[in-house]
Amino acid sequence: MNSLPIVLAITGASGAPYAVRVLRSLVEARRRTWLVVSSHGLRLLATEMGIESVDALRASIGAEEWDRCVTTYTDGDRGAAPASGSTRTAGMIICPCSMGTVAAIAHGTSRSLIERAADVTLKERRRLVVVPRETPYSEIHLENMLRLTRAGGIVLPASPGYYHRPTEVTHLVDFVAARILDLVDVEHTLVRRWGGEPDALNEG
Numbered sequence: 001m002n003s004l005p006i007v008l009a010i011t012g013a014s015g016a017p018y019a020v021r022v023l024r025s026l027v028e029a030r031r032r033t034w035l036v037v038s039s040h041g042l043r044l045l046a047t048e049m050g051i052e053s054v055d056a057l058r059a060s061i062g063a064e065e066w067d068r069c070v071t072t073y074t075d076g077d078r079g080a081a082p083a084s085g086s087t088r089t090a091g092m093i094i095c096p097c098s099m100g101t102v103a104a105i106a107h108g109t110s111r112s113l114i115e116r117a118a119d120v121t122l123k124e125r126r127r128l129v130v131v132p133r134e135t136p137y138s139e140i141h142l143e144n145m146l147r148l149t150r151a152g153g154i155v156l157p158a159s160p161g162y163y164h165r166p167t168e169v170t171h172l173v174d175f176v177a178a179r180i181l182d183l184v185d186v187e188h189t190l191v192r193r194w195g196g197e198p199d200a201l202n203e204g
Contacts, residue, residue: 012040015096082117091127
């Protein structure tokens, strides 16, 4: 198991299946994961996937695997480990990332543990991947994403491709999750790399 944890935050933008797929992949790869779910993120999990609590999320992932890899933190605890730059991590993923969270990070307001952890990730020059799921973008959204990018973050919109000829919603979810995992150097087998046979992805 990699010694440095990856911070995974779930906020209230639509896209709960992406978050759950990324979390499951981190656990399957046996990567230490520090999980923070905002109150709006919990509501999102309930609305989109019927997952009513962090305990229900643990059951969905698998209790034994979860207990081996996942440590949870409360979003209101700005004194938790992810809030300190002296605590080393392998980077942070915010999936999905609401535009309110993007704005807070872009302007350094740090009102919660998620926002503070993202601020720390940027200032320590670690990999920060934010996954917005919003459409259309306003000028304010675009300016905030540009500001975050210039500060060193990576904006990865939840925009699945179709060149692999998906036949199920899970194929679209896996496409986005794979791109996220690539950016934090986590091995996976969610999609076939470009150059493979497109139809092979949909077999089985």
